[in-house]
Amino acid sequence: MRIAVIGTGYVGLTTGVCLANRGHDVLCVDTDVEKVTALQNGRCPILEAGLEALMHRNLQLGRLRFDSSLTALERYSDLVFVAVGTPEGDGGEPDLTYVRQALGQVASMASPGSVVVIKSTVPPTALAVLEAEMQGTAESKKLAFAVNPEFLRQGMAVADTLHPERIVIGVADAKARRRLLELYAPFAVPVVVTDPVSAMTIKYVANCFLATKISFVNEVANLCERLGADVDAVTLGMGLDSRIGPKFLQAGIGFGGSCFPKDTVGLLHVARSVGYDFQVLASALAVNEQQYKVVLDYLVARLGSLQGKVVAVLGLAFKGGTDDTRETRSFPVVRGLLSAGAEVRSFDTCVVRTRLPGDIVATVQDSLEACVADADAVVIANDATGWTSVNWTSVAHAMRGTLIVDGRNTLDADLVLEARLEYWGVGRTGAGKSFANAVLTAESES
Incomplete structure (x- = not known):
């Protein structure tokens, strides 16, 4: 054709x-x-x-x-x-x-x-x-x-x-x-x-359902944090139910990008225009708007005042494998840290500096080494695969502090702990992921 x-x-x-x-x-x-x-x-x-x-x-x-x-x-x-x-x-x-x-x-x-x-x-x-x-x-x-x-x-x-x-x-x-x-x-x-109306509705509700699933699991992670439960074990157990499935059960600091935020807001507007109050979707969006604050709250709880603290933020794109920063959750994290008086350094191998807002580009470093040097804490803000292969022993030697805050639950906590660093993930309890996998493997072999 x-x-x-x-x-x-x-x-x-x-x-x-x-x-x-x-x-x-x-x-x-x-x-x-x-x-x-x-x-x-x-x-x-x-x-x-x-x-x-x-x-x-x-x-x-x-x-x-x-x-x-x-x-x-x-x-x-x-x-x-x-x-x-x-x-x-x-x-x-x-x-x-x-x-x-x-x-x-x-x-x-x-x-x-x-x-x-x-x-x-x-x-x-x-x-x-x-x-x-x-x-x-x-x-x-x-x-x-x-x-x-x-x-x-x-x-x-x-x-x-x-x-x-x-x-x-x-x-x-x-x-x-x-x-x-x-x-x-x-x-x-x-x-x-x-028909055309049904086809476009499929598009909207598919994205909105996935966004709702993300917000739900982030609420679960926040609950796990208070219960002392491990979100990795909880979501593993959930995902093995074929009615639920394992996808989109990764807790973190919320969804971003060009689709989920725009489509959730868009479908809410569509619903209101025909006189319907889409309460579940409104709640999912409200959760997402606030979820990034779990990182800021933990940093304050662990470090006290952030005034003058050096915080490295790894990942500016809304997720790994793209240079797209539309509605990225990294920006609110960086801006929240700056507002609290922290010195923020950021690093991302994919983003294009000329497309970044001025306050964000001012934090960008040319290398991982420059980003983490003398940092009091490091925040993982997207799920880029590169963060999983970081030499955490080298990072530990470069940092002033010891705190690694995994806002995407993407790291192997044991590797971070072996480098004599402190690890925190959203709703995670240290080695909970390894334990959950070990139980699953043992049961599958029996």
């Missing part, structure tokens, strides 16, 4: 590159001329495992093209995916300005009978209006309208696009249905075909 993708952010660029890798001719369009020039020259603007290599491959094969203009759209109108940003607006409602602009331009430039597919996350309540506006601009072209939400994990977006667990299509037009089913037939995964 000849396919166009409007927008080259995380979703749009990954979608375009992966569809080209599947053998389709793909045109990716973005209004940012400087960004398009970089893409044309093979420079990938985002950190996403495997994406740059696939982009280079398909540029060389001639299956992938980047442009800042829609003049070539008529030649790429089998499917037109709209994957532009929907930033959070006032009151939590997504700002649909970019979606409206893209749909208007596509309606003017696309070939008659083209299938226009919304991949951006927009409120289910807005779909009918967006389609009507598009058709009004298209006039006699009779464009087909569909919804095909994405379910990508940052850091795993290429794998999730090429090997999805399921595909959701929201469509009322028979031609759009046929064309999308043809596109996805080679993927050989379950395909849910439903």
Whole structure:
């Protein structure tokens, strides 16, 4: 097929590159001329495992093209995916300005009978209006309208696009249905075909359920802290129940990124707009907003006043394997420490300094060694795999204090303790994880 993708952010660029890798001719369009020039020259603007290599491959094969203009759209109108940003607006409602602009331009430039597919996350309540506006601009072209939400994990977006667990299509037009089913037939995964409103609702509630699961387990961790229970043992026991499962049961300082925070707020707004009080989701969001404070509270409890204390914060991106700092929980931790009078030093191998806020970039160090030197405490603020391979004996020699605060429960506590450092994790009790694993192994072998 000849396919166009409007927008080259995380979703749009990954979608375009992966569809080209599947053998389709793909045109990716973005209004940012400087960004398009970089893409044309093979420079990938985002950190996403495997994406740059696939982009280079398909540029060389001639299956992938980047442009800042829609003049070539008529030649790429089998499917037109709209994957532009929907930033959070006032009151939590997504700002649909970019979606409206893209749909208007596509309606003017696309070939008659083209299938226009919304991949951006927009409120289910807005779909009918967006389609009507598009058709009004298209006039006699009779464009087909569909919804095909994405379910990508940052850091795993290429794998999730090429090997999805399921595909959701929201469509009322028979031609759009046929064309999308043809596109996805080679993927050989379950395909849910439903109406557009239901399809977009699936997107929202899937993310909101996972966000709620995270907030729930963080509440469990906070309770474990007060009970003297070990959250790793508790979540292991929970996760072995097939009705619950082990995923998203990692306690920590809360969720961030471009999806969960925006989609939880967005769905709450949607619910309110139709007169429903979504209490569980509101509670999950409220828990997440406060969860980072467990780190600050423990530092104060252990060190007393933070005035003049040196605290190293490892991890600024919202999670490992990405350079995305949108809604990262690291920033409130850093700002809370600064407000308490601490000297904060931060380190992250993935983030781009020029994209960081001024108060955060002022804390960034060039190396792990510089970050932890003379530190009274070290805080692990994201789950980057690099933190698990740190030489904690070397860190212990460089630090002034001994406290390691694991805000993501990602470290092996025993390795930290062997370096004669003090370890604290969210809801953990020292070697509780090792004990839980040992019990599980012993029972499975008996």
